[in-house]
Amino acid sequence: MIVVALAGDLMDQSKLRGALPDIRFVRTGLACAGAEVVIVDLDRFGPEIGAARVAAPTARIVAYGPHADREGAAAAVEAGADRVVARSLLFRDPAAVVTDA
Amino acid sequence: MQGHPNVLKALDDLLAAELAAINTYFVHARLQDNWGYKEIAQHIYDESIDEMKHAQVLIDRIIYFDAIPNLNKMGRVRSGEDVPSQFAIALELEVAQRDRLTAAIATCREVNDEGTRVLLDPMVKEGESTIDWLETQLGLIETLGEQAYLAQQLRG
Numbered sequence: 001m002i003v004v005a006l007a008g009d010l011m012d013q014s015k016l017r018g019a020l021p022d023i024r025f026v027r028t029g030l031a032c033a034g035a036e037v038v039i040v041d042l043d044r045f046g047p048e049i050g051a052a053r054v055a056a057p058t059a060r061i062v063a064y065g066p067h068a069d070r071e072g073a074a075a076a077v078e079a080g081a082d083r084v085v086a087r088s089l090l091f092r093d094p095a096a097v098v099t100d101a
Numbered sequence: 102m103q104g105h106p107n108v109l110k111a112l113d114d115l116l117a118a119e120l121a122a123i124n125t126y127f128v129h130a131r132l133q134d135n136w137g138y139k140e141i142a143q144h145i146y147d148e149s150i151d152e153m154k155h156a157q158v159l160i161d162r163i164i165y166f167d168a169i170p171n172l173n174k175m176g177r178v179r180s181g182e183d184v185p186s187q188f189a190i191a192l193e194l195e196v197a198q199r200d201r202l203t204a205a206i207a208t209c210r211e212v213n214d215e216g217t218r219v220l221l222d223p224m225v226k227e228g229e230s231t232i233d234w235l236e237t238q239l240g241l242i243e244t245l246g247e248q249a250y251l252a253q254q255l256r257g
Binding site for chain 1 (some may be wrong): 128132178179181182186250
């Protein structure tokens with residue numbers, strides 16, 4: 001499974017790489033072309049979801065952010081995210097969240 | 102000696118934030134050193150040690166109140182992928198901690214806990230000094246451009 005992430009925080013990258021060794025990190029939505037799953041940090045890359053959807057039209061897009069940010073979650077879905085999860089849920093078991101995506 | 106529950110709660114929250122700051126500054130300093138920005142790395146390393154001293158003050162106060170400090174509770178450790186984003190993260194941390202300290206000092210005043218208040222007062226001043234330094238660096242990056250700013254940080 002080709003998993004690409006838009007995640008700028010190096011701590012997030014470390015945790016994701018630990019769970020998903022083949023994950024690739026990119027900085028723009030357009031760089032998500034070819035991905036089957038795209039993970040997006042809403043804090044930093046929320047505005048890139050639309051471009052990711054265009055670049056990877058069949059990918060499942062999983063966005064993550066603060067638990068309480070309902071507005072950000074709604075905007076992510078509107079921009080093309082298939083699922084929005086709380087940061088804590090994603091990092092409890094990133095592989096499971098990606099599989100469930 | 103028993104501490105007021107509201108003061109203990111404030112000390113607990115402050116400690117969780119200090120523990121996150123120690124780790125955040127420490128990883129930033131090691132990354133900056135690895136990237137060759139030795140002067141920034143040393144400054145940020147010193148900040149990490151300062152935060153550790155703050156944590157020690159908080160831990161000692163909690164123990165003084167016959168409570169056990171919770172070192173398992175820690176705020177989120179974040180790391181930017183470049184120096185400007187690391188400064189921005191540090192600034193967020195410092196501003197949030199200053200607000201927590203201000204609220205904690207108000208709590209101390211409400212319950213007449215002068216002993217705790219005088220321990221927290223210097224932390225506000227030190228935090229504001231760090232905020233000023235970070236704002237200055239971010240301002241310089243904006244004025245000079247990231248590359249020109251970073252070129253000045255290679256000594257060491």
